[in-house]
Amino acid sequence: GAGVSQSPSNKVTEKGKDVELRCDPISGHTALYWYRQSLGQGLEFLIYFQGNSAPDKSGLPSDRFSAERTGGSVSTLTIQRTQQEDSAVYLCASSKRTGLNTEAFFGQGTRLTVV
């Protein structure tokens, strides 16, 4: 597609359940980021993938969070045993790494509500 696509757009889950959030980046973009924004908070970095390099996982808040990027394209963010504090909008962004233009293009986000 033309832009970054995230699915689902909304997800309501019960506390303790696992969830998977998906991101389809723009074709050819080697960099992929996951962020989240909790209610009333700023943008929080979660994880960064760049090509075949080891991902920067420094922003993952706990070991319940994991992410993978298959074939250098689609990425899945998995949250195990969800807690209410995981409720947030999860944003994915992709960008080219090289060249002058390192602009990040964002998806519409997944709004996760843990009840």
Add this chain to the structure above:
Amino acid sequence: ILNVEQSPQSLHVQEGDSTNFTCSFPSSNFYALHWYRWETAKSPEALFVMTLNGDEKKKGRISATLNTKEGYSYLYIKGSQPEDSATYLCASSGAGKSTFGDGTTLTVKP
């Protein structure tokens, strides 16, 4: 400065007021500085990208400046309108990775 920092965190102004906010970033390994605008229920969208010290960009009533030596950028909005209400994000690109600030949330009251 190790991280990208934005201030203030939030700002409330009256329609017609001019305003500005700050993005501070590490001056080492700097490549580009991006400003994004993030409206509620939408994706963040790029406003400006600047790379050179002293760069100034303008789009309508919004403009931005860049100082790479001291590591800061200012975003200015002249004559704020309610439709300017959004979160404004800055991101510093270096070594192939963009690092975002937490954002400044602007609310313009009619």
